[in-house]
Amino acid sequence: KQEVTQIPAALSVPEGENLVLNCSFTDSAIYNLQWFRQDPGKGLTSLLLIQSSQREQTSGRLNASLDKSSGRSTLYIAASQPGDSATYLCAGCTSGTYKYIFGTGTRLKVLA
Amino acid sequence: GAGVSQSPRYKVAKRGQDVALRCDPISGHVSLFWYQQALGQGPEFLTYFQNEAQLDKSGLPSDRFFAERPEGSVSTLKIQRTQQEDSAVYLCASSLRDRREAFFGQGTRLTVV
Numbered sequence: 001k002q003e004v005t006q007i008p009a010a011l012s013v014p015e016g017e018n019l020v021l022n023c024s025f026t027d028s029a030i031y032n033l034q035w036f037r038q039d040p041g042k043g044l045t046s047l048l049l050i051q052s053s054q055r056e057q058t059s060g061r062l063n064a065s066l067d068k069s070s071g072r073s074t075l076y077i078a079a080s081q082p083g084d085s086a087t088y089l090c091a092g093c094t095s096g097t098y099k100y101i102f103g104t105g106t107r108l109k110v111l112a
Numbered sequence: 113g114a115g116v117s118q119s120p121r122y123k124v125a126k127r128g129q130d131v132a133l134r135c136d137p138i139s140g141h142v143s144l145f146w147y148q149q150a151l152g153q154g155p156e157f158l159t160y161f162q163n164e165a166q167l168d169k170s171g172l173p174s175d176r177f178f179a180e181r182p183e184g185s186v187s188t189l190k191i192q193r194t195q196q197e198d199s200a201v202y203l204c205a206s207s208l209r210d211r212r213e214a215f216f217g218q219g220t221r222l223t224v225v
Contacts, residue, residue: 004154032211043118043203044155044216052211089154091214098210099145099168102154 002027002094004103012109019077021106023090028071032093034100035064035075037086044089048075080110116217118204124223125194133189133220137206145214146179146189147203155203161187162210194224 003026013019023033031052036044048057048064050073056065063076073090087107091100117136125131137144142163147155148171157171163184172179176195181187191198201219 034214036216041221043116043218044205046213046215049213091154093211098143098162099157099160100205100214101157102147104152104154 002092002101004090004092004101006088006090006103006106008106009104010107010109012111013080014111015080015082017080017110019080019108021075021077021088021090021108023073023075023092023103025071025092025094025101027094028068029095030066030068030071030073030092031095031097032100033064033066033073034091035062035073036089036091038089038105039086047088077108080108082110082112085109116204116206116215118202118217118220120220121218122221122223124225127196127224128193129224130190130192131194131222133191133202133222135187135189135204135206135217137185137187137204138215139185140208141206141215142184142209143207143212143214144181144187145205145207146187147205148173149201149203149219151200158189158202191222194222196224198222199224 007022035047061078087105091102144161146158149155160168161181176192205214205216
């Protein structure tokens with residue numbers, strides 16, 4: 001059974017810091033991987049999708065990479081801002097399946 | 113529509129009551145998922161539709177849970193005889209087809225009292 005671990009579980013940093021959030025899968029045969037953001041009481045907002053043929057994706061200050069050999073992904077946030085405060089979730093879809101399996105998230109707080 | 117729409121946003125049900133949660137996916141999206149999210153946890157898979165066909169219902173916690181998507185568009189998740197442990201946020205997601213980018217709705221927060 002696929003299990004997803006996100007480290008750290010919570011993070012509090014001053015504004016302007018560069019951050020790295022980690023995600024690892026027990027089954028490294030990841031086909032697609034998505035990073036999401038969730039604000040309190042809200043649904044999930046898709047941030048980045050790394051598809052089967054890709055190793056990383058970038059959007060603005062966000063960069064996500066996937067090492068398929070180890071089943072690990074990192075989300076890099078550059079020059080963090082208070083508006084980045086949210087829970088960040090990674091979800092992977094393994095080869096041969098269609099459903100995304102989620103980690104428990106990293107709760108990020110960026111202090112002004 | 114512009115995104116995945118879920119209704120109601122909040123539902124309070126008395127224990128034993130039946131509830132129905134609605135999901136309007138993005139127009140043209142073939143794949144539709146339901147997830148359950150407990151407080152402080154990541155979403156847990158419930159069920160998956162490809163068009164009107166329910167291909168996977170392995171995540172439904174009991175036979176009190178039932179989902180349908182009769183015309184391959186709108187989906188309804190029904191919970192019969194609700195119990196306190198059913199209290200959670202129920203999230204719906206759709207994607208253009210299998211293993212593509214998934215887009216989530218705002219969720220329905222169900223509280224069973």
